[in-house]
Amino acid sequence: MKKLISVLLLGAASLTAARADDLTISGFATVAAGKAYGGTTGKWNEFDCPCFIANYEHGAVYNNNRVSMSEESLAGLQLKYKINEQLSATAQVVTRASENMKADIDWAYLTWDVTPSTTLQVGRRRLPIYAFSDSVYIGYTLPWIRVPQDIYGWEIGAYNGANLSHRVTVGDWAVIGNVFGGQEVTKNNKEMERIYYGAKVDDAWKHILGGYLDLSNDYVGLRLIYMQNSIHLTSFPAAIEDKVEIKGLRQRIMGVSASVDYNNFLLRAEANTFRRPTQDYKANSWTATVGYKIGDFTPLAGYSHYTEKLSNTYTDLQIDNTRFVAVRWDFRKNMDLKIQFDKVIDRSAIPFSGNSKLVSVALDAVF
Numbered sequence: 363m364k365k366l367i368s369v370l371l372l373g374a375a376s377l378t379a380a381r382a383d384d385l386t387i388s389g390f391a392t393v394a395a396g397k398a399y400g401g402t403t404g405k406w407n408e409f410d411c412p413c414f415i416a417n418y419e420h421g422a423v424y425n426n427n428r429v430s431m432s433e434e435s436l437a438g439l440q441l442k443y444k445i446n447e448q449l450s451a452t453a454q455v456v457t458r459a460s461e462n463m464k465a466d467i468d469w470a471y472l473t474w475d476v477t478p479s480t481t482l483q484v485g486r487r488r489l490p491i492y493a494f495s496d497s498v499y500i501g502y503t504l505p506w507i508r509v510p511q512d513i514y515g516w517e518i519g520a521y522n523g524a525n526l527s528h529r530v531t532v533g534d535w536a537v538i539g540n541v542f543g544g545q546e547v548t549k550n551n552k553e554m555e556r557i558y559y560g561a562k563v564d565d566a567w568k569h570i571l572g573g574y575l576d577l578s579n580d581y582v583g584l585r586l587i588y589m590q591n592s593i594h595l596t597s598f599p600a601a602i603e604d605k606v607e608i609k610g611l612r613q614r615i616m617g618v619s620a621s622v623d624y625n626n627f628l629l630r631a632e633a634n635t636f637r638r639p640t641q642d643y644k645a646n647s648w649t650a651t652v653g654y655k656i657g658d659f660t661p662l663a664g665y666s667h668y669t670e671k672l673s674n675t676y677t678d679l680q681i682d683n684t685r686f687v688a689v690r691w692d693f694r695k696n697m698d699l700k701i702q703f704d705k706v707i708d709r710s711a712i713p714f715s716g717n718s719k720l721v722s723v724a725l726d727a728v729f
Contacts (some may be wrong), residue, residue: 374495383550384443384444384445384653385441385442385443385444386441386442386443386444387439387441388439388442388728388729389437389438389439389440389728389729390437390438390440390499390500390501390502390726390727390728390729391436391437391438391726391727391729392431392434392436392437392499392501392724392725392726392727393431393515393724393725394431394434394501394507394722394723394724394725395429395430395431395435395722395723395724396414396416396424396429396430396433396434396720396721396722396723397412397424397427397428397430397720397721397722398411398412398424398425398427398718398719398720399412399427399718399719399720399721399724400412400717400718400719401706401716401717401718401719402672402708402715402716402717402718403414403685403716404716406713406714406715406716407556407557407560408556408560409423409425409426409715410425410426410427411425411701411715411716411718412425412716412717412718412719413425413428413438413660413715413716413718414704414706414715414718414719414720415511415515415557415715416433416434416508416511416720416722417434417508417511418511418514418515418516418517418553418557419435419514419515419516419517419519419552419553420458420460420461420512420520420552420553421460421552421553421555421556421557422434422458422460423556423557423715424600424720424722431458431459432459432460433459434459434460434507434508434722434724435458435459436456436457436458436459436499436529436670437456437457438454438455438456438457438499438500439452439454439455440452440454440462440467440469441453441454445565447475448474448475448476449473449474450471450472450473451471451473451476452469452470452471452472453467453469453470454467454468454469454470455467455468456468456499459561460592467486468486468488468499468520469485469486469487469488470485470486471483471484471485471486471487472484472485479528479529479530479663480526480527480528480529481526481527481528481529482524482525482526483524483525483526483527483539484523484524484669485522485524486520486521486522486637487520487521487525487542487623488519488520488521489518489520489521489546489589490525490540490542490569490572490574491516491572491587491589491615491617491634492509492513492514492617492619492632492634493585493619493621493630493632494509494514495519498514498519500728501698501700501724501726502696502697502698502726502727502728503688503728504627504726505651505653505660505662505688506651506662506664506686506688506700506702507517507632507688507700507722507723509700510632510649510651510664510684510686511666511684512647512649512666512667512668512682512683512684513632513633513634513647513649513666513668515546515647515668516636517548517551517552517553517554517565518546518548518565518567520546521529521541521544521545521546521567521570522544522545522546523543523544523545523570524542524543524544525540525541525542525543526540526541526542527539527540527551528540533581534579534580535577536566536576536577536578536579537575537576537577538575538576539572539573539574539575539576540573540575541572541573541575542570542571542572542573543570543571543572544570545566545568545569545570545591545661546566546567546570547564547566547568547634548564548565548566549564550562550563550564550617551563551564551565554595556598557715559606560598560599561597561599561600561604562597562598563595563596563598564595564596564598565593565594565595566592566594566595567591567592567593567594567613568592568593568594569590569591569592570584570589570590570591571589571590571591572587572588572589572590572603572615573589574586574587574588581623581624582620582621582622582623583619583620583622584618584619584620584621585617585618585619585620586617586618587616587618587619587634588612588614588615588616588617589614589615590612590614590615591610591612591613591615592610592611592612592613593608593610593613593638594608594609594610594611595607595608595611596608608685611638611640611641612638612639612640613636613637613638614632614636614637614638614639615634615636615637616635616636616637617632617633617634617635618630618632618634619631619633620632622719626654626655626656627652627655628651628652628654628655628660629650629651629653629664630635630649630650630651630652630664631648631649631650631651632648632649633646633647633648633649634646634647635647641676642673642674642675643670643673643676643677644670644671644673645669645670645671645680646668646669646671647666647667647668647669648666648667648691649664649665649666649667650664650665650666651663651664652664658691658692658693659689659690659691659692660689660690660692661687661688661690662687662688662689662690663685663686663687663688664685664686664687665683665684665685665686666682666684666686667681667683667684668680668682668683669681677711678711678712678718679710679711679712680710680712680714681709681710681711682706682707682708682709682710682714682715683706683707684704684705684706684707685704685705686702686703686704686705687702687703688700688701688702688703689701689702696727696728696729697725697726697727698702698725698726699723699724699725699726700723700724700726701721701722701723702720702721702722702723702724703720703721704719704720704722705718705719705720706718706719706720
């Protein structure tokens, strides 16, 4: 599918003579360092704890009681080519220190403005199940160093397919409705391998179908999201009797988020639930952050929580929460410096990452 998307983009760009003013290039980067300390010690999967999961999707974990710059440092480049007044092509490539700076295609899609208020996109996009799905790796757009991982923790973050959006204005409110569908197939899924299984895992979310509704005005932003899909997963452990194979497991996701920017105050809140009825599985997560802007500085504090429901057929529960405080300093245009302290409490019924603390600092830039 990625090869097909690349061909579509290259083919579309060749339909018309390239002009410098038709091509827009932008980029972003984060240089981050952190150290996990305190809490639970010992071996967990491949890691020497205390351990702090900085990014579930890419299996990035601070560990080994050392300062590291590898878990969250990254750089990205976005290119948008205007083919004509209604058609454009967009691609975004990201390299991550946690994956030895290997380039990944996060976005690669064609946009057709069917009408001034209706847009069709075909290709690869971030899966819009979170409030910050589109900007999750653009640190400059975030109040924190990282999005709260208790809620942004699922192993599939993108999809290949299509989406259709329609925009209207109702009084002071801008309203956007979007429906989307497609699939994502991953080989050697980093999250499942490094955090959950300790072995190679192929993981796919197929038959993705969902929609979201965004409402916003000058002060408030709201999002409602619903998505369903089927899960297809195969693990490849050293011992064949430990192999896990899942085919067609149905999943439903529902979420709500809110943001408020009023005078110098900010609020970010989000909650979602994941359900797999045939497993009697239900996971709930939520997060809330409050902050106050003082000149070029924004101190903030927040909390996030993830829990799985105990049932007769599901007992391997993951339960954890994180408290965090941070300060953001916008010391120059398009750049910020952040420092953040996190404390994780792990009450899981399975051997997991354990309790830990993390101190981290990050420099973000967009260009």
